[in-house]
Amino acid sequence: MNRQQKEQYLREYSTLKAQGKPFFPYAVAKDGAMACVVMLAIILMSIILGAELGPKADPTTTTYTPRPEWYFFFLFELLRVIKPPELVPLATIGVPTIAMILLFLLPFYDRGPERRPERRPVAMIAGIFTIAAMGYLTYLGASAGSPTTIEAPTPARIAALPADQRQMYEQGKQVVAQSGCLACHKIGENGNDGPGPHLTDIASRLPAQGIERTLINPTAPMPSFKKLQPEQPETFRAMVMFLGELKGDEEGGGSEGG
Amino acid sequence: MPKLKVPAPPIPEPLKPRPRRPGAPKQKPLDAAADAGAHVVDWVDERTSLSGGLRWMMFRKVPKGTNWFYTLGSATMFAFLSQAVTGVFLAMYYRPDAAGGAYESVRHINDDVFLGEFVHGMHKWGSSVMVILVFLHMARTFFFGAYKYPRELNWVIGVALLILTMAMSFTGYLLPFDQRSYWATIVGVNINGTGPLVGPYLSDFLRGGAEFGATTLSRFYAIHMMLIPGAIGALIGAHLYLVAKLGTTAPPWLKAETAEELREERA
Ligand code: HEM
Numbered sequence: 001m002n003r004q005q006k007e008q009y010l011r012e013y014s015t016l017k018a019q020g021k022p023f024f025p026y027a028v029a030k031d032g033a034m035a036c037v038v039m040l041a042i043i044l045m046s047i048i049l050g051a052e053l054g055p056k057a058d059p060t061t062t063t064y065t066p067r068p069e070w071y072f073f074f075l076f077e078l079l080r081v082i083k084p085p086e087l088v089p090l091a092t093i094g095v096p097t098i099a100m101i102l103l104f105l106l107p108f109y110d111r112g113p114e115r116r117p118e119r120r121p122v123a124m125i126a127g128i129f130t131i132a133a134m135g136y137l138t139y140l141g142a143s144a145g146s147p148t149t150i151e152a153p154t155p156a157r158i159a160a161l162p163a164d165q166r167q168m169y170e171q172g173k174q175v176v177a178q179s180g181c182l183a184c185h186k187i188g189e190n191g192n193d194g195p196g197p198h199l200t201d202i203a204s205r206l207p208a209q210g211i212e213r214t215l216i217n218p219t220a221p222m223p224s225f226k227k228l229q230p231e232q233p234e235t236f237r238a239m240v241m242f243l244g245e246l247k248g249d250e251e252g253g254g255s256e257g258g
Numbered sequence: 259m260p261k262l263k264v265p266a267p268p269i270p271e272p273l274k275p276r277p278r279r280p281g282a283p284k285q286k287p288l289d290a291a292a293d294a295g296a297h298v299v300d301w302v303d304e305r306t307s308l309s310g311g312l313r314w315m316m317f318r319k320v321p322k323g324t325n326w327f328y329t330l331g332s333a334t335m336f337a338f339l340s341q342a343v344t345g346v347f348l349a350m351y352y353r354p355d356a357a358g359g360a361y362e363s364v365r366h367i368n369d370d371v372f373l374g375e376f377v378h379g380m381h382k383w384g385s386s387v388m389v390i391l392v393f394l395h396m397a398r399t400f401f402f403g404a405y406k407y408p409r410e411l412n413w414v415i416g417v418a419l420l421i422l423t424m425a426m427s428f429t430g431y432l433l434p435f436d437q438r439s440y441w442a443t444i445v446g447v448n449i450n451g452t453g454p455l456v457g458p459y460l461s462d463f464l465r466g467g468a469e470f471g472a473t474t475l476s477r478f479y480a481i482h483m484m485l486i487p488g489a490i491g492a493l494i495g496a497h498l499y500l501v502a503k504l505g506t507t508a509p510p511w512l513k514a515e516t517a518e519e520l521r522e523e524r525a
Contacts, residue, residue, distance in 0.1 A: 009407065010408070013505065013507075013508065016323075016512060017321045019321070019322045022316075022318070023317065027328070031333070034329035038340070039336070041387055042383055045379070045387070046378075046383055047376070047379070049383060050379050051368060051379035053365055053434055054439075056435070057436055057437055067442055068442045069442075071389045072424075076449075100421065106405055107410035107413050110405075110406070111407075113406070115406060116511055123400075124401075222448070223444045
């Protein structure tokens with residue numbers, strides 16, 4: 001906007017303002033009605049939905065689901081959409097930071113005098129696209145559950161092992177299934193595609209020691225299971241053993257993995 | 259007679275107070291009470307000159323065509339006030355003790371305290387309501403072009419308020435210290451840590467060290483209870499000052515109409 005446009009705007013605005021009504025009581029009445037609606041909505045939600053408390057936080061257990069509040073889903077989903085590890089910093093901090101800077105500076109790069117939505121096509125398209133993208137990512141996040149079972153037959157090679165080994169494998173399978181890994185990893189047909197890599201054939205990519213090291217000292221955003229090893233060594237070993245047997249050759253364990 | 263004059267409220271004709279009948283007692287107790295109140299207000303005003311500011315805020319004109327979308331900002335502020343009030347009640351019982359006290363105190367609020375779960379629920383769902391309202395209010399100002407001259411600065415303050423609101427939810431999510439909040443916050447802090455340059459420092463700062471522990475909880479608690487609410491309160495003050503100073507925008511399509519009218523008048 002140049003000086004003339006600014007002056008014109010101010011002139012026009014003061015006319016419109018002079019034709020308006022006083023803030024009190026006209027706008028205050030509307031605001032008050034809206035405040036009652038907000039209050040009512042909050043009270044109803046509190047009565048109907050309650051304030052349920054989950055089980056107590058326990059750094060050593062493995063049954064957890066890392067799920068943020070719903071309005072952060074779109075940030076979490078960005079991780080799933082942007083897969084390659086070298087781009088992860090871009091997804092996690094890069095895109096939100098850039099979006100934030102663009103938002104802050106909006107009035108400084110969109111300086112046209114036009115205010116009517118139908119005459120600002122670029123701004124409208126960008127705005128609607130942003131809203132649609134955030135809505136879509138939130139929807140994805142809401143519908144991506146965190147499955148707690150792994151549906152995959154035990155391969156013949158495991159069935160041939162001695163009983164205690166077999167049992168350990170099954171225990172490991174259960175622990176992994178209930179540990180929220182599937183929120184970020186896909187094993188066969190189970191779990192979510194990202195942000196972590198497929199684990200279907202992890203054993204053919206990473207030796208057992210490597211898996212152990214990842215669990216103890218993972219790259220962010222994967223949480224660490226460091227406390228589990230000293231406190232529940234059985235569980236931990238079963239988990240590593242199960243993962244160490246994921247060679248991607250199970251029938252039913254998806255072959256598209258990896 | 260008090261100096262302060264308040265304009266007559268726009269109430270329907272039959273409800274308006276009648277003028278005093280001749281012969282009726284000059285001062286009823288109610289009038290005396292009203293006078294006393296006005297005198298107190300006068301006394302304060304004489305020493306502070308606040309009434310000018312109040313009049314400036316409340317009796318400014320709002321442009322023609324202002325519609326329901328313009329209530330979203332004040333609705334957000336109301337949701338924030340509701341969060342502040344319910345938060346104070348929760349803080350009376352909450353203990354930021356990572357060794358189990360935090361979880362126990364929230365359980366105590368839910369199970370034992372009178373209306374505890376209700377107030378806890380209002381605070382919990384109020385956060386969702388406030389986030390929705392902030393986004394709706396931002397969408398309104400965006401689509402109405404309200405961020406343009408001369409209101410650029412108000413937009414910038416608004417974005418800061420948006421970020422602080424989200425930070426509020428992030429820090430609050432940990433406080434119940436149940437499984438969900440614990441692990442979700444670990445992942446959240448880890449995500450911060452992958453950021454370029456400041457990422458690792460930011461997540462170290464949030465954790466209060468390299469490990470996630472007791473310091474993390476009290477740090478989140480202090481940020482959630484004092485730092486961010488104070489900042490939000492101050493910024494809302496600045497935001498509202500600018501709104502009153504610059505006036506709210508008229509709906510953008512009104513512009514053409516008045517231009518039409520003016521041209522017709524001139525013709
Ligand atoms: C805690 C959050 C916020 C509160 C309490 C708040 C409050 C308000 C209030 C009461 C108004 C008066 C007009 C109206 O209600 O529409 C207003 C106007 C405004 N707000 Fe906010 N706001 C908040 C966040 C934001 C955000 C996130 C933005 C944008 C990024 C923003 C940008 C603006 C602008 C540009 C105006 C001027 C609108 C006009 O003149 O028509 N605000 N705000």
